[in-house]
Amino acid sequence: MPTPHYGQPRYRVIADELRERISSGAIPPGALLPTESALTAEFRASRGTIRQAIAILRDEHMVATEHGRGTYASPFWLNTSLEGGESETRHRQVAAGPDLAALFAVDVGTTVVERETVRRMHGVVCEVVRTYRPLRPGQ
Amino acid sequence: MPTPHYGQPRYRVIADELRERISSGAIPPGALLPTESALTAEFRASRGTIRQAIAILRDEHMVATEHGRGTYASPFWLNTSLEGGESETRHRQVAAGPDLAALFAVDVGTTVVERETVRRMHGVVCEVVRTYRPLRPGQ
């Protein structure tokens, strides 16, 4: 078969189809996707094309792949919501989420210090920098 | 020739090398990277491998590719990620929570880029810096 890619490229079409299956629950969260070879048979596409489609979903954090095992449909994660600020730089104490707690090797909920700097260009916020440090550095 | 990939895969090594050139300024921001065929010749790798390396940098927003023109070094993350001690920096895309959405004046859930740098002293995490930027800063 030649390689006509009019309109949407095939790998994107395949990615859309797989995304739809995950979103609709046809592939429940945590479940394994069909193997790459199974997908090549189903979509009549080469393995490279299939892997390109899966790479899209991986970038979107829709799936997670493990070497030798397969590709899982990954459950969505919750984003930590902290209140916003308008000043240039402010400090406050916040409870460490699981991510920060894991990084600092402390219990979840441990107080850490956050410094938030909001940088604007022509009045438009272009960058937000948040620096976290433990209350007792080194301990 | 067989395909021995001991240690780091070649595309990752190539991506590291190109990232270093951009970070160090050897490839100035906004400049065109060498063409894929030039990189093919330089690294003695196939185009697929070169493109895989470039895809990594594209995911990190270190470069931007324009169809038919070439791949540019993006001034987006021009920095300073150099440091003496032990630190790891990674990039990823996250959905903006209410706080970030308010700061950037975008809808909640809008994709923003997060760069997270974890600094360690003697193996102990002492600081976590998270920088958020919108996907399109003007570029």
Add this chain to the structure above:
DNA sequence: AGAAATTTGTCCGTATGTATC
């Protein structure tokens, strides 16, 4: 414990489509 099968990871080479200069 070990071997085989399964599955994803990496790499190559080639061909062709599409956009830009």
Add this chain to the structure above:
DNA sequence: AGATACATACGGACAAATTTC
């Protein structure tokens, strides 16, 4: 119109991690 360069797609081969027998 031609040249250049990136995008898409195919096929094959071998490596590495996991599971299964």
